[in-house]
Amino acid sequence: MAVVGQPGFFDVEDRLRELSAKGDDFEWIAMLVDFAMFRAELDRAVPRFDCTKGGGPAFDLVLIFKILLLQAMHGLSNERCGYLIKDRLSFMRCLGLGLADPVPDANTIWTFREALKRAGAVQVLFARFDTTLRAAG
Known part of the structure; x- marks a missing residue:
């Protein structure tokens, strides 16, 4: 018997x-964009952090790049984007995240964007995404 207000086992799948x-x-x-094609450029542009000094494991660079794309598409601040990723099933699905998966915080998103800027990679990556999306129709 289902309890009112308590999510059932298949509720998330039904909503999706x-x-x-x-x-x-x-x-x-x-489905249209193979985001793995951005990995090599992201690896060159964004140095990985040394996790031996503390903190959790680093987030996947492709994941954070996809977050920047969501931000640009919706005009979101770092803080608002982090909130909406946790709140919206469509954002989670686009990013390949589950309900319990960790989400990069506003500082992580900002740091990533700044690293891309320093490497001169922001415009190149966004243009490549745009070209790929247009080519896919």
Whole structure:
């Protein structure tokens, strides 16, 4: 017997199916763009942090790049983007995150963007994404 207000086992899957049926743009982008193609450039542009000095494991660079794309598409601040990633199933699905997965905080997003700027990679990566998306239709 289901308790009112308590999510059932299949509720998230049902909600994602509803989003798909209504035409989730993020789902289309995730299907059309192979984000792995950005990994080599991101690895060159953003130095990895030394985790031996404390802190958790570093977030995947492709994940944070996808977050920057979501920010640009919606005009979001770092703080608001982090909140919406935790709040929206469509954002989580686009990023390949589950409900319990950690989400980069505003400082991590800012630090990543600044590293890309210093490397002169922001415009190159965004242009490559745009070209890829246009080529896919």
